[in-house]
Every structure is written in C-alpha cells, then in structure tokens.
Amino acid sequence: MSLPTELDGLREQVELRLEEFLPAADRLPDTLSRAIRYSLFPGGKRLRPVLTLVANRALGGREDLAMPAACAIEMIHTYSLIHDDLPAMDDDDLRRGRATSHRVFGEGIAILTGDALLSISFQVLGRFPAGESHDRLRLRILEVISEAASAEQMIAGQVLDLEMQGRNFDQNILETIHRRKTGALITASVVAGALAANAGPEAVERIRTYGEAIGLAFQIVDDLLDVVGTPESLGKSAGKDARSAKATFPALMGLKESRKRAAGLVEEACAAVSPFGPEASLLVRLARSVVDRSR
C-alpha cells in the first residue's frame, strides 16, 4: 500500500492472533479449514485491524482489549471479499495476487467459507476479551461491528453496487454505495479501537469522523487504481469497473477531480484527530498512506 513500516509489528501481531482465534484445523472438515486459511493468509494490507490497533493506541488503550475486534473485523472483511468475488456477483478470478476462493475450492465451499468467517467473527466478539468485567465492552464493540456488517450497511452497499451497474448514477448515490460497502467497516474499525480504549464520547466522535473520511477516500483510491493500475501491481483484476459499467468516482468526475476529493477527505480525517496531539501521528500517517498507495 504500503502502510508506514513502523506498523509491521502490529501487522505481525494480527497474523498470529488471527490464527489463534480460528478453530483448530482438526476441529473442521479438512476442505473448510484449508479454504478458511487460504483466504485469510497471507493477508493483504490488514488495513482494518491495523486501524483498530492504532486508534486504540492513540487513545491510550490496551492492545489485548482491542485485538479481538481487530481480528473479527479482518474476518468479516475477508468473508465479504470471498462472497463479492463469486461468479454471481463480481465474478473475479484474482484476489491478493492469487486465484479467488471459488476458483480453487468451488463455489459451494467458497460460499460456506464466507459464512464460516462471518460466524467465527461473531463468536470471537462474543467471547473476547474474556471475563465478566468486559461484558459491557464486548457488547458495545459487537453492536458497532454488527451494525457495520449489517443488511443496512455493508450488505446494502454490495446490493446497490450490483444493481447500479450500467445505470445512471450521481455523486449522492455513489457516496451512499461507497460509505456502506467499504466505509462502514473501516469506520467501525477505528471506533472499536476507541471503545476498547474506553474513550469518551467526544473522542469516539472524532475517531468516527476520521474513519468515515478515510473510508470514503480509500474507496475513491480503489476506483482510481482500477483505472490506472495493472493486475500485477494490484494483485487483483484491473479495468473491471469500466467493463462492468460500475458506479465509480473516476467515471463520475474524472481522475483529477477524484484525486482531489480523496486528498481533501484525508485532510478532513487528519483535522478530526489533531486534538489528540502527538498520539495522533500514526493515525495521520496512516490516513496519508491511504491516498499514496499503489495497491
């Protein structure tokens, strides 16, 4: 993308904990276990869990309290990619530089693998961080994440995305799709990190504004990369949006204006967290890396 290198340590933590939160391989049918791990490892940028952990750190939180949410969000993100890539949806062959799940395991197993990752994520959120003293925290985080992954947000975004292909759209519809499809889960990532840090309402609102801005910026850059990138640079298909006449920012306002809008959103994001002082520096660098990325 690439994320600032000082985040490599956090990303490695996520890899390890993701594996720990999965059911042991010998407790699953072999195909299912392999399919789950195939899509989850090696991961992509791990942007969402890293956002959770960085937001948590910026607000003085404990990493162990934020890690379950971080990993659950990455599982939800991965489930959505597996289902969105299916032939009945975006019909993609390539994801994170490798064949998509249904190309390797068949459609039936790919659907069930997505279902499994969504179920596991809710099991993790219900159980961790463990202990009755964290009951309230688990429920608050569960509410935020399940809202983002909900029929009204992430799933509605994908439905609208499917339905708008080849149709006329304006900026309003486009932002609605992007905010729901990608923005909601990115926002939930940082909000969950803030909740795990026991942040007050004002800080949570600031971090929510940050999340909404970079969530939309992220998707605009995704649209841009689909135009200017290659499958080699992206690790996934390029030029697909135009071929399927998708509602995208470049299609609506051109490359230059899209870039400007993304840059403006990143500045909004940075302004929202500036009162956090020096602790916000990683959040600021993360936000900038979202627009400067090449994949």
Added chain:
Amino acid sequence: MSLPTELDGLREQVELRLEEFLPAADRLPDTLSRAIRYSLFPGGKRLRPVLTLVANRALGGREDLAMPAACAIEMIHTYSLIHDDLPAMDDDDLRRGRATSHRVFGEGIAILTGDALLSISFQVLGRFPAGESHDRLRLRILEVISEAASAEQMIAGQVLDLEMQGRNFDQNILETIHRRKTGALITASVVAGALAANAGPEAVERIRTYGEAIGLAFQIVDDLLDVVGTPESLGKSAGKDARSAKATFPALMGLKESRKRAAGLVEEACAAVSPFGPEASLLVRLARSVVDRSR
C-alpha cells in the same frame, strides 16, 4: 408438521416479532428487503423458535426474554436454507412450497440475503433483551447460538454433507453430519430458552439432552420423508437424497430401522425432561410431533 395446535399462539407471536426485529423496509435496498421477507414469511413450522419458547415456559421463564433468541435462531435457520438451496450446493428449486430465493431473485441476491439474515440475527442477539441488567444473559445466549451456527457445527455439517455425496458412509459419519447440520441449532434453540429462564446447570443439561435427541430424530424423519413424501406433501423436492446419493438413515439402515431409531430418540428426549413434571407436557408433545409429522 403439524405441531400441537395449542402452539398456534406462540407461532403467531413469532411471526409478529420476526418482522419487528428486521430492519424497516425503507432502510434497505428494495430488492434486499423483499428477498429477506420472501424467505422469512410465510414461514414453515417455526419449529426452532417454538422450541425456544416452550423450553423457556417449561422452566418458568419470561417469554419476552426468550423471544429475541427464538427469532434470531429462525433467521439463522432461514439463512442456512437459502444458502443450502443454491445451485452450487443442493440446487433446489422448491422450498416451503414456493420457488427458492435464487430462482426468484438470482444467485447474487440470494447469497446476500442469507448473509443479511445471519448478520441481523447477531445484531438482535447483541441488543435484546435490552438493558445492562441483561448483559450477561445476552452474552450467554449469543455464545450458545453462535457455537451452533459455527464453522465447527452447522457449516461443517453442510460441508460434510456435500463431500459425502456418492461416498461410502457408516452410522458414525452419518450421525456426525446430522448432529452438526441440523442437531446443533435445534439443541441451541431449547438451551437458549432454558438460559432465558435462568435455569440451573442440571436443567440446562436435561434440556440439552432433549434437544440433541429430537434434533437427530427430526433429521432422520426428514430423511424418511424424502423417500416416502411427495413435493406436494413436503413443500420441497422429494427423492432428492437418493438421486444425489446422499448419506441418509434410510440408505444406511432401511425405512423400518430408521423409524425405530427416531422413535427411540423421542423416548430418550421425553425421559430427559420428565423430572420437570407437568410443565414438561408441551415439550413431550412437541417431541412426539417430530416423528409423527408428514412434512
């Protein structure tokens, strides 16, 4: 099926509350809202939510505390039917006497509708019954239901069911498939009802034994009905198991022995709840209706 008629009132309650727990139609893309409601209404027997409410009542619980779990379980059951019916899985055209979701809305929307119902169910479990005084109860019920819907249970059952088609199987494999695919969620239905009644560990264990026994009996009868039923009597395809060489009880031990095994399981179930006294009478009649059903 039919369930004892004194349960009609409970079933009507479930219909009403199911609708209330859904996102309002105007908060969803129109197609998604229609697809969710198409699969959820009119429902089938509503066996699982009725089991939750009857178990709750038998143990002296309050219906309002059990209702969210009852409805969430019905949503999870419905999501699993939608996904299992897909062409990439059991490829079924008929469900509850009507065309399956993907036949009406297309595969993409059917997959997303299943995803939506699973997500909504976890939102409901995280929120209701509302109030901090019920935090612990919500988390206990969430744990039981998410375990039943998990990769290790319901999803593993479906994976094994797919994988065993046309392969040799023994009673051990068959029971493993059935207990995971159907039994786990039926068991969770009654256990959730017991937890909502604040039942002690011994009562929960008894109700779990009851649930496991009728869960397996239910699936054996399902296998039997696929052999002896018609699409008209069943509201879904008949004779499919044999055509797809599925692992079933009749295929393994014949009709007569299968019936005997189901009847034996129902007696086990009734014995487990007999210490509950007169309060168990509805549980007993429900158990018997599971083997006496014609659909």
